[in-house]
Amino acid sequence: MHIPFKISVDHPEPLYHQIKTQLKEFIVSGYLPPDTQLPSLRKLAKQLECSVITIRRVYDDLEQEGLLSSKQGKGTFVNPELTVEREEYTYDTIKTALDNVIAQCIRMNLSKDETSRIFNEVLAHHFDH
Amino acid sequence: MHIPFKISVDHPEPLYHQIKTQLKEFIVSGYLPPDTQLPSLRKLAKQLECSVITIRRVYDDLEQEGLLSSKQGKGTFVNPELTVEREEYTYDTIKTALDNVIAQCIRMNLSKDETSRIFNEVLAHHFDH
DNA sequence: GATAGTGTGTATATAAACATACACACTTTG
DNA sequence: CAAAGTGTGTATGTTTATATACACACTATC
Numbered sequence: 001m002h003i004p005f006k007i008s009v010d011h012p013e014p015l016y017h018q019i020k021t022q023l024k025e026f027i028v029s030g031y032l033p034p035d036t037q038l039p040s041l042r043k044l045a046k047q048l049e050c051s052v053i054t055i056r057r058v059y060d061d062l063e064q065e066g067l068l069s070s071k072q073g074k075g076t077f078v079n080p081e082l083t084v085e086r087e088e089y090t091y092d093t094i095k096t097a098l099d100n101v102i103a104q105c106i107r108m109n110l111s112k113d114e115t116s117r118i119f120n121e122v123l124a125h126h127f128d129h
Numbered sequence: 130m131h132i133p134f135k136i137s138v139d140h141p142e143p144l145y146h147q148i149k150t151q152l153k154e155f156i157v158s159g160y161l162p163p164d165t166q167l168p169s170l171r172k173l174a175k176q177l178e179c180s181v182i183t184i185r186r187v188y189d190d191l192e193q194e195g196l197l198s199s200k201q202g203k204g205t206f207v208n209p210e211l212t213v214e215r216e217e218y219t220y221d222t223i224k225t226a227l228d229n230v231i232a233q234c235i236r237m238n239l240s241k242d243e244t245s246r247i248f249n250e251v252l253a254h255h256f257d258h
Numbered sequence: 259g260a261t262a263g264t265g266t267g268t269a270t271a272t273a274a275a276c277a278t279a280c281a282c283a284c285t286t287t288g
Numbered sequence: 289c290a291a292a293g294t295g296t297g298t299a300t301g302t303t304t305a306t307a308t309a310c311a312c313a314c315t316a317t318c
Contacts (some may be wrong), residue, residue: 012146029238073284109158200315
């Protein structure tokens, strides 16, 4: 299957971290429900144009955190017994991200109204098409 | 002088990049106007609890980009001849940041209304106190 | 003029991120 | 059953980020 990752090598954040964060979001949101089979290490590495080790790091980390379950010869699945506080995780994640952006706006002397204007512009662009 | 950097070692982004980005924002916004003297390498390294090399990298990079001007024995200053398209830079920077957060919201299946609600909550918290 | 403080040049070292490669054990497919 | 595909173990190597250290040239202060 193809997962719509949005990865950038120009991003200052390490690749493995970008992939891990997004994969986690797909899982927690329910986009990838429990028992869903993920692409193999080699397939995802190829899709995202990176090495198998990088993907392996992501899958290992998320297995440690209980989100994934891997079996040799079979593949890697979203943990069937996964239970997450979806709303809490979602809220905390987005709140933290917005906190950082708004701190950025303040550093750049952007007014509250300007901030809202840009936000609503970007929001409309993402949702109304 | 003391600059209100917001740096986190837990952040997945390299230190030098966090510092560079924020310093650039302070300059472009006018918070640090042209001809302002910045803290010395050693002072800022001490303030931010990192090595001189890291700060040097930031100052060197921003000097390459024309935002800073360094002179041996004197110090580092915001380039007196700095001209930036403040509004364009500000808009592009914030738009990109919000683009990424809203992509995150979509990955997590957050609705448009929920997204707006959290945004306005965080915005109020930053501006109304 | 001596001292303190400034940036600049340079070196060594460690840790993290990532690539490439090989081999093995296990499972699935034809 | 052989081949293809899966995760697991392991190794080597390169690049990036960062730390620590030293020395030098220049400027400012007392």
